[in-house]
Amino acid sequence: MSSKIGLVIVHEYTTRVLRKRFIFITLLTPLIMSLTFAIPMWLTLDDSDSEERTIVVVDHSELYASAFIDEAKADTADKRSGYNYVYLNADLEQARAQYKQVEAFLLITGDLTMQGNTATLYSEKQVGNAVVADVQKRLTKYVRQQKLDSYDIEGLRQIIADVESDVNVKTVRWTEQGEKITSVDLYQLMGLLSALLIYMFIIMYGSMVMQGVVQEKSNRIMEVMISSVRPFDMMMGKIIGVALVGLTQFAIWVLLLVIAAAVGMPLLSDMLHIDALAAYDAASLQNTTMAQDLYLALTGMDFVELVVLFVVYFLGGYLLYSSLYAACGSAVDNETDTQQFSMPITIIVLFAMYAGIYAAQHPDSSFTWWCSMIPFTSPVVMLVRLPYDVAAWELILSLAVLVASFVATTWLAGKIYRVGVLMYGKKPSWKEVVRWIRY
Amino acid sequence: MLSISHVTKSFGSRRALDDVSLTVDKGVVYGLLGPNGAGKTTLIRIATGITMPDSGSAMLNGHNITLDDAISIGYMPEERGMYKKLTCADQIIYMARLKGLTAKQAYQQLDFWLNRFAIREWKYKKIEELSKGMAQKIQFIQTVIHQPELLILDEPLSGFDPVNAELIRNEIKRLNSEGTTVILSTHNMTSVEMLCQQISLIDHGKIVLQGNVNDIRQQHRTGRFRVSLQTENGIQQTEVIRQEGESNNRLVERLAHQGQILSFEEVMPSMEDIFINTVSKSATNPE
Numbered sequence: 001m002s003s004k005i006g007l008v009i010v011h012e013y014t015t016r017v018l019r020k021r022f023i024f025i026t027l028l029t030p031l032i033m034s035l036t037f038a039i040p041m042w043l044t045l046d047d048s049d050s051e052e053r054t055i056v057v058v059d060h061s062e063l064y065a066s067a068f069i070d071e072a073k074a075d076t077a078d079k080r081s082g083y084n085y086v087y088l089n090a091d092l093e094q095a096r097a098q099y100k101q102v103e104a105f106l107l108i109t110g111d112l113t114m115q116g117n118t119a120t121l122y123s124e125k126q127v128g129n130a131v132v133a134d135v136q137k138r139l140t141k142y143v144r145q146q147k148l149d150s151y152d153i154e155g156l157r158q159i160i161a162d163v164e165s166d167v168n169v170k171t172v173r174w175t176e177q178g179e180k181i182t183s184v185d186l187y188q189l190m191g192l193l194s195a196l197l198i199y200m201f202i203i204m205y206g207s208m209v210m211q212g213v214v215q216e217k218s219n220r221i222m223e224v225m226i227s228s229v230r231p232f233d234m235m236m237g238k239i240i241g242v243a244l245v246g247l248t249q250f251a252i253w254v255l256l257l258v259i260a261a262a263v264g265m266p267l268l269s270d271m272l273h274i275d276a277l278a279a280y281d282a283a284s285l286q287n288t289t290m291a292q293d294l295y296l297a298l299t300g301m302d303f304v305e306l307v308v309l310f311v312v313y314f315l316g317g318y319l320l321y322s323s324l325y326a327a328c329g330s331a332v333d334n335e336t337d338t339q340q341f342s343m344p345i346t347i348i349v350l351f352a353m354y355a356g357i358y359a360a361q362h363p364d365s366s367f368t369w370w371c372s373m374i375p376f377t378s379p380v381v382m383l384v385r386l387p388y389d390v391a392a393w394e395l396i397l398s399l400a401v402l403v404a405s406f407v408a409t410t411w412l413a414g415k416i417y418r419v420g421v422l423m424y425g426k427k428p429s430w431k432e433v434v435r436w437i438r439y
Numbered sequence: 440m441l442s443i444s445h446v447t448k449s450f451g452s453r454r455a456l457d458d459v460s461l462t463v464d465k466g467v468v469y470g471l472l473g474p475n476g477a478g479k480t481t482l483i484r485i486a487t488g489i490t491m492p493d494s495g496s497a498m499l500n501g502h503n504i505t506l507d508d509a510i511s512i513g514y515m516p517e518e519r520g521m522y523k524k525l526t527c528a529d530q531i532i533y534m535a536r537l538k539g540l541t542a543k544q545a546y547q548q549l550d551f552w553l554n555r556f557a558i559r560e561w562k563y564k565k566i567e568e569l570s571k572g573m574a575q576k577i578q579f580i581q582t583v584i585h586q587p588e589l590l591i592l593d594e595p596l597s598g599f600d601p602v603n604a605e606l607i608r609n610e611i612k613r614l615n616s617e618g619t620t621v622i623l624s625t626h627n628m629t630s631v632e633m634l635c636q637q638i639s640l641i642d643h644g645k646i647v648l649q650g651n652v653n654d655i656r657q658q659h660r661t662g663r664f665r666v667s668l669q670t671e672n673g674i675q676q677t678e679v680i681r682q683e684g685e686s687n688n689r690l691v692e693r694l695a696h697q698g699q700i701l702s703f704e705e706v707m708p709s710m711e712d713i714f715i716n717t718v719s720k721s722a723t724n725p726e
Contacts, residue, residue: 007536015524221520224581227487227509228537418489418506 004229008237009244012212016245026249030256053103054084055131058095060109061118067142083134092122103127106135112143113150188360191384194310195356198317198379202349205246205318206325209239210338213329213417222417231414239322239410243315309386309395316402317379320409321349327413348376356380363388373398375405440465440589440620441486446495448481455481456492457644463622463637468615470635470652471624472710474718478644479624480517483593486622487514499589510538513587517594517624519578523567527558530566531581538585545584552580556606571598579607583614590614592623596630608633628711640714642721652710659713663706664690670698678706 016022057068068085083103088095092107099105104127110118119139121127148156216222225234328341352371359368359381371381372390378398382390441463448456455478463469471479484490485497488504497504499512521530528549535545553559556576566574575598583590595611596604608630615621615634625631631638631652638655640648648655662681667674675698681690694700 004537007533011533015522019524216520219520219523220516220518221522223489223516223518224514224520224534224578225537226489226506227512227514227516228534229510230506 004233005237005240008229008234009241012238012241013244016208016242017248022245022249026252027256030253030260034260053131054086054099055104055106055135056095056099056102057085057087057106057108058090058092059087060107061111062089063111064108064139064142067138083131096122104131112139113146187387188384190387191360192357194314194383195353195380198314198383199349199353201246201250201314201318202321203346205242206322206345207338207342208245209242209322210325210329210342211335212238212242213326214332214335214338217330218334226418231418232411235323235326235410235414235417239319239326242322243318246318306386310383312399313379313383313402316375316399316406320375320379320402320406321345323406323409323413327409327416330413330417352377352380356384359384373401375402378402440500441622442498443482443486444496444498446482446485446492446497448478448485448490448493454644456485458495459641459644459646460495461639461646461649463620465620466615466618467636468611468621468623468634470631470638471622471641472626472628472631472638472714473624473641475626477641479641480593482641483514483516483591483622483624487512487591511587511589513582513585513590515578515582515590515592515595517597519574519598521566521574521578521581524565526563526565527553527569527577528562530577531584534581535584540585548584549580552584555610556580572600572603575599576603576607579610583610586619588618588620590619590621592621594625595623596625596627604630628709628714631710638710640717642718645721647721648713648717655713656707656710659708659716660705661708665702665704665706666694667701668694668698669701674701 057064059065065087068087086099086102088098090098092105095105104121104123107120107122108118109120112118119135121132121135145157148160153159216225229237324345325342328338328345332338332341355368355371355377359365359371362368363385368381368385371377372385372394379402382395382398442461444460446456446459447454459478459482461469471482473479481490485492486504487509488497488506489509499508522533525533531549531552532542532545535548536542540548549562553562558573558576561569561573561577566577569577579595582592590611592611596607599607604627611621611623611634621634623630623634635652637651638649639646664679664681665676666679667676679690679694681687691700691703694703
């Protein structure tokens with residue numbers, strides 16, 4: 001009998017993967033994704049290169065010439081992202097007559113250190129947020145310096161720069177192997193990332209299973225199928241087959257990402273001027289102790305164990321949910337009704353997500369513990385808990401419950417399929433579904 | 440081989456089958472007749488283990504039928520369905536493998552049947568490209584490909600033109616002569632006369648007529664005769680009805696007075712007549 005599950009898996013897998021649509025979507029999705037990132041980026045780059053937008057500064061106070069002119073000219077990096085400022089000592093009306101087609105006119109009427117509201121932007125068209133932000137940033141920075149200077153304390157700037165500090169608390173856990181440097185941030189991030197990945201996978205491929213079942217119903221093929229293969233084998237084969245399709249798709253995406261990174265990174269850094277990037281890198285790595293800690297925390301974790309458990313929970317969660325989706329597909333007979341029946345599943349998946357987020361903040365609470373045992377939430381919550389030392393028996397118990405419930409829900413889905421597929425034309429009530437299970 | 444006894448099945452308040460019993464012996468072609476909605480498909484689903492009866496029993500070779508039996512039975516449901524995106528070969532091979540054939544056997548059988556129906560060129564065509572009749576043939580092949588001992592066909596001839604209907608009828612006959620027991624549900628009375636040895640006529644969930652086809656036709660003789668007479672006005676063809684209590688000889692005597700009898704033949708009732716009569720009778724007296 002188990003060879004039949006194999007047959008169904010092969011059928012479900014090949015019919016999906018060899019279809020043109022699959023190849024198309026698999027290749028197109030990353031393209032669209034990268035385009036959605038690249039186009040706005042390219043647009044902003046292109047924009048500032050081609051036309052420098054000009055802001056005319058009309059300064060009646062005659063105090064802020066250097067705030068715009070000096071800095072803007074000195075700093076080339078700034079010029080690229082910002083605006084071209086023209087400092088003018090004239091009337092606003094004159095300036096308006098003199099300059100056409102500029103972004104805006106900045107009118108400064110008084111000393112900004114005394115009164116914060118003497119600067120006004122005038123324009124023909126509504127100016128964007130970026131313009132206001134840029135002007136504000138420049139003025140604020142300048143006025144702050146001015147105020148600091150007005151105290152006339154020797155080396156004050158130096159002092160200010162010096163007291164600017166960044167405290168980083170290291171977390172160390174005493175374990176049997178000795179002290180272990182950990183990183184709470186890293187753990188949270190990893191937990192949430194894997195939770196998100198599981199969530200996406202469940203929603204995407206769970207509904208693929210559901211559609212498969214619904215299609216079989218609307219094709220009227222399942223009466224033949226039901227008399228050819230046991231519903232349980234059928235369900236199991238379908239779920240595993242689609243899982244393999246999903247994994248194939250993911251693998252292709254990862255591969256494409258690696259290729260894109262290898263090819264694209266040099267290109268990209270070329271485009272963004274390596275100097276600027278290097279400067280940015282240097283700044284962010286200034287705090288080397290933090291980087292070291294992160295590195296130590298990473299090496300402190302048992303990666304093999306983490307990856308294996310991630311895969312196990314990932315698959316376990318997917319299998320459990322997709323069997324529910326399959327049951328849902330068996331109960332309805334057209335795609336529009338699937339919405340109503342899959343709603344509870346989606347809510348549970350969402351709940352699991354939130355439980356995961358909660359668990360990341362409270363890894364030791366009893367709510368988290370229970371959620372890491374309950375099969376519907378354990379794939380997400382246990383992954384979040386993993387870095388915080390989970391006892392072996394807890395893992396085994398949680399996994400056993402997960403696997404058992406997967407087999408149970410698949411069996412249940414098979415039952416509903418067996419009866420549900422032969423009912424057409426009417427939407428079943430929940431009461432009927434319960435009766436089918438007992439049947 | 441298959442015995443159904445006192446089976447009752449209801450869907451909600453509607454009684455689809457009411458105390459139905461029938462026995463299908465090994466090696467026969469058994470016809471299930473009845474108007475639309477009479478309960479034939481429900482009966483077939485019980486016979487294949489897809490549906491469970493509310494009461495009564497369905498036995499195959501002496502044991503209760505379960506869904507596992509459906510796999511050994513060759514079952515062609517009325518609702519035809521195949522994976523539209525598959526090629527004919529892939530569809531048939533997949534079903535054959537599910538029915539337990541090895542890959543090698545499956546390909547051998549596939550070639551055998553494609554040759555037999557002279558449809559080799561369809562091998563790599565997709566199901567969705569086929570016409571209804573063509574798809575029907577593929578469906579027939581996938582039903583019989585594992586050489587089942589018992590073949591259950593629900594409306595096997597619907598959707599076929601007369602030539603292809605004849606082709607399928609001949610295949611059914613051939614399989615039967617090689618020892619396959621066949622149960623077929625149909626509206627097509629010509630096929631009943633040509634294929635079936637025994638029938639059950641179901642109406643409103645009840646069996647209203649059951650037995651050997653020849654016996655049934657004997658019982659439903661109406662005493663009608665087709666006669667050709669040579670009279671003064673030339674050759675006359677008429678139908679006469681034998682009167683109550685009259686023997687054939689008396690009838691002939693009576694006819695001989697009218698002219699020279701050229702031919703004298705009893706009109707046997709067609710299954711169609713019997714079907715219509717029985718069903719309309721049961722419609723007028725429901726109990």
